[in-house]
Amino acid sequence: MTTIAISDPDDPRIEAYRAVRERDLVGRQHRFVAEGEVVLRVLLRQSRFKIESVLLAESRLEGLDDLLSLLPPEAPVHTANRQVMDAIVGFPIHRGILAIAQRAPLPPIEDLLSRLPEKALVVGLVGLANHDNVGGIFRNAAAFGAQAVLLDQETCDPLYRKAIRVSVGGALVVPFTRAPSAEAMMQALEAASFQVFALSPSGKDVLSHIRPAARTALLLGAEGPGLPQDVLARTRTVSIPMSGGFDSLNVATTSGIALHHLASTCAC
Secondary structure: OOEEEOOOOOOHHHHHHOOHHHHHHHOOOOEEEEEOHHHHHHHHOOOOOEEEEEEEEHHHOOOOHHHHOOOOOOOOEEEEOHHHHHHHHOOOOOOOEEEEEEOOOOOOHHHHHHOOOOOEEEEEEEOOOOHHHHHHHHHHHHHOOOOEEEEOOOOOOOOOHHHHHHOOOHHHHOOEEEOOOHHHHHHHHHHOOOEEEEEOOOOOEEHHHOOOOOEEEEEEEEOOOEOOHHHHHOOEEEEOOOOOOOOOOOHHHHHHHHHHHHHHHOOO
């Protein structure tokens, strides 16, 4: 492995890393940024993503030989001191490890569902704009063995750097795609013979009483507005009982509780 020392923040060889926050928000021409050692190790195990390059703080180079040896030979490893690296990315990058990778094309929702096994658990996200929540849900989906996550057009990008980091790489592990709308998501799930459960504080059934089918989908909406009424009207609604006057949990926390229950009781 050969490393390339960078001493100038304006070096064109590290252009892809410049002003990380702003460029994350506006898009990176079919690329995404992975941050931190744990996430990079997960990324290296995923064949559907191609790593283009790595940027390391000089202090992080020692002890990463096993990780860096897994990089494709054409992917350069750039190093810089902390001051230069911070100037490149636009803020103090405490973990000192960044990588640029290419996104994989998103399949049509019908294609993704058709490739799932007869016994499958999937998660559907409707209107979730918070990257921390989306990252947390992907972490739970990976932990409890969900086969896929479906996103509507309003749900934020799970390959946003912060979402990947919060997911501890789960957003790189669990296959996902977007549906044109919540209605299209529902239609695709029904056509693929999924039993659909919608989490809501006003849900008619209690989660602990649910016995899911072999093909089960869990729908989650944004905190506050929740799932649209038309979605709730055509699904089996489920609630988690609360005490102390509370009526709801953080949506990522809710997903963990619900996925644990569904995974442990599912025919899948």
